[in-house]
Amino acid sequence: MVEVKNLLKTYNQKNVVDDVSLKIEKGTMTSFIGPNGAGKSTLISIITRLIAKDSGDIQIDGQDVLKTDSNELAKKISVLKQSNSINLKLTVRELVSFGRFPYSKGKLTKEDEKKIDESLAYMELEDLENKYLDELSGGQRQRAHIAMVIAQDTEYIFLDEPLNNLDMRHSTQIMKILRRLVDELGKTILIVIHDINFASCYSDNIVALKDGKIVKQGRACDVIDACVLKELYDMDIEIQEIGDKRICVYY
Amino acid sequence: MKLRYLIILLVILSFVSVFIGVSSVSPFDLFHLTEDQAQILLVSRVPRLVSILIAGMSMSVAGLIMQQLSRNKFVSPTTAGTLDSARLGVLVSLMVFTAASPIQRILVSFGFALIGTFIFMKVLDRIKFKDAIFIPLVGLMFGNIISSLATFIAYKNDLIQNMSSWMQGDFSMIMSGNYEVIYISIPIMLIAFFYANKFTIAGMGEDFSKNLGLNYRQVVNIGLVIVALVTSSVVLTVGVIPFLGLIIPNIVTIYQGDHLKKTLLHTALLGAIFVLFCDIVGRTIIYPYEIPISLTVGVIGSAIFIYLLLRRKKYGL
Numbered sequence: 001m002v003e004v005k006n007l008l009k010t011y012n013q014k015n016v017v018d019d020v021s022l023k024i025e026k027g028t029m030t031s032f033i034g035p036n037g038a039g040k041s042t043l044i045s046i047i048t049r050l051i052a053k054d055s056g057d058i059q060i061d062g063q064d065v066l067k068t069d070s071n072e073l074a075k076k077i078s079v080l081k082q083s084n085s086i087n088l089k090l091t092v093r094e095l096v097s098f099g100r101f102p103y104s105k106g107k108l109t110k111e112d113e114k115k116i117d118e119s120l121a122y123m124e125l126e127d128l129e130n131k132y133l134d135e136l137s138g139g140q141r142q143r144a145h146i147a148m149v150i151a152q153d154t155e156y157i158f159l160d161e162p163l164n165n166l167d168m169r170h171s172t173q174i175m176k177i178l179r180r181l182v183d184e185l186g187k188t189i190l191i192v193i194h195d196i197n198f199a200s201c202y203s204d205n206i207v208a209l210k211d212g213k214i215v216k217q218g219r220a221c222d223v224i225d226a227c228v229l230k231e232l233y234d235m236d237i238e239i240q241e242i243g244d245k246r247i248c249v250y251y
Numbered sequence: 252m253k254l255r256y257l258i259i260l261l262v263i264l265s266f267v268s269v270f271i272g273v274s275s276v277s278p279f280d281l282f283h284l285t286e287d288q289a290q291i292l293l294v295s296r297v298p299r300l301v302s303i304l305i306a307g308m309s310m311s312v313a314g315l316i317m318q319q320l321s322r323n324k325f326v327s328p329t330t331a332g333t334l335d336s337a338r339l340g341v342l343v344s345l346m347v348f349t350a351a352s353p354i355q356r357i358l359v360s361f362g363f364a365l366i367g368t369f370i371f372m373k374v375l376d377r378i379k380f381k382d383a384i385f386i387p388l389v390g391l392m393f394g395n396i397i398s399s400l401a402t403f404i405a406y407k408n409d410l411i412q413n414m415s416s417w418m419q420g421d422f423s424m425i426m427s428g429n430y431e432v433i434y435i436s437i438p439i440m441l442i443a444f445f446y447a448n449k450f451t452i453a454g455m456g457e458d459f460s461k462n463l464g465l466n467y468r469q470v471v472n473i474g475l476v477i478v479a480l481v482t483s484s485v486v487l488t489v490g491v492i493p494f495l496g497l498i499i500p501n502i503v504t505i506y507q508g509d510h511l512k513k514t515l516l517h518t519a520l521l522g523a524i525f526v527l528f529c530d531i532v533g534r535t536i537i538y539p540y541e542i543p544i545s546l547t548v549g550v551i552g553s554a555i556f557i558y559l560l561l562r563r564k565k566y567g568l
């Protein structure tokens with residue numbers, strides 16, 4: 001369980017994350033939605049120790065994140081930030097192998113190799129494993145990064161806008177894989193996402209943020225609600241039920 | 252390019268290097284050397300070869316580490332103020348401790364090189380506009396500021412001739428007794444090999460490193476210490492060899508990628524081969540006279556550098 005209490009982060013006298021408290025159950029997929037500048041990415045970065053907090057308390061499975069050894073933590077939580085910034089010439093397999101770094105420090109064991117093969121297979125990247133990252137399309141590169149996170153084999157996976165710059169087909173493909181990770185492997189996934197319909201269709205729970213504060217958190221069907229979304233985005237959003245899915249129409 | 256070919260080439264060139272020079276020593280004499288010939292080999296030729304190999308390897312590896320840590324293909328000890336800072340350090344050690352031993356000099360020079368490189372990396376952190384060409388330009392400017400400071404101090408103290416001797420890399424003065432400081436580079440390079448994986452991860456950024464539980468700051472600092480130590484030991488013994496840390500790692504990347512585990516050995520070997528080749532050219536082209544290594548490396552290296560720049564435009568490196 002991820003437990004955050006009264007988290008506060010201030011930049012230039014502005015509270016980017018303002019008194020946020022939340023609880024995330026194991027084995028669920030939680031989406032963080034909200035307008036630009038709501039503090040979603042900052043919140044994820046603080047929980048995963050990438051950014052220092054100003055005050056508050058973060059516990060994962062009852063352990064204080066800041067008091068846990070960074071390498072031990074890397075076996076429990078993994079975080080993927082927007083990944084298009086990497087410009088090193090690495091092959092897909094080399095990148096995925098880094099996922100095993102917390103376990104083997106670069107000297108790959110047989111078990112590591114097996115995990116790497118499994119992750120590549122899971123993301124259907126076997127044919128591309130010896131290609132360099134700069135030869136891949138955006139969707140393939142994103143899959144390679146997620147394969148690395150799978151190889152890292154952590155209970156908790158944090159993703160910051162994994163659908164950025166992807167077309168519909170690739171976005172759906174990624175979301176389906178994330179869903180499978182939760183359903184088949186029992187992972188806990190926390191994801192920052194802009195497309196509220198993807199959040200509505202694929203996640204169990206949604207946390208809606210605005211100006212650093214939580215507007216509403218709860219089951220996806222409760223948060224995808226005209227009143228909540230009006231408060232969140234300052235626009236009228238009509239919600240239609242198609243099959244068992246709640247779809248937002250805001251065009 | 253296979254590792255095997257690099258090794259074979261290196262052995263052949265090393266062999267050639269030992270038997271070039273004004274006093275003739277031919278390979279056939281090897282088993283019945285006269286006393287003079289043995290002297291020449293032990294006092295001059297072999298030390299020269301060893302220092303060429305170490306300088307070529309270590310400056311290339313230093314360049315590779317800097318490029319990885321700064322995440323920029325055009326950063327090297329020459330373009331980040333490291334070399335200039337090391338030289339300023341040598342100057343200061345000459346002035347302040349007139350009777351300094353080589354070890355004391357290297358320590359002072361190392362201190363300056365380290366501080367200089369740190370300042371450059373700090374500047375890099377603050378630059379918002381991270382254009383690939385812009386950053387090395389900042390480094391060159393920074394290096395020139397330090398270098399002009401050094402020149403000013405040297406003028407004031409009548410040390411200008413002394414100083415220009417480290418400006419130009421030169422292997423002709425290498426003799427047993429005055430080059431041994433360069434051996435420091437060998438254990439330092441071994442440490443670099445030990446950290447290959449960590450440097451590669453650090454090259455992917457702070458967030459990426461933290462996610463994998465790597466202590467990013469610590470790895471970067473170790474990298475900078477390695478670069479500063481290697482640079483100052485080479486500046487003290489051989490002098491400045493331009494372009495080396497810039498072009499060799501870039502050539503290796505083209506065929507071997509960016510994983511340090513795969514590129515480190517290639518970079519080291521290719522660097523040694525390149526300097527050895529340039530040295531042989533410099534020694535034979537106006538035989539029996541000699542062209543300093545910084546000139547031959549400068550001419551050949553800048554041609555390769557221009558080629559790499561044009562190629563980069565074509566393929567978008």
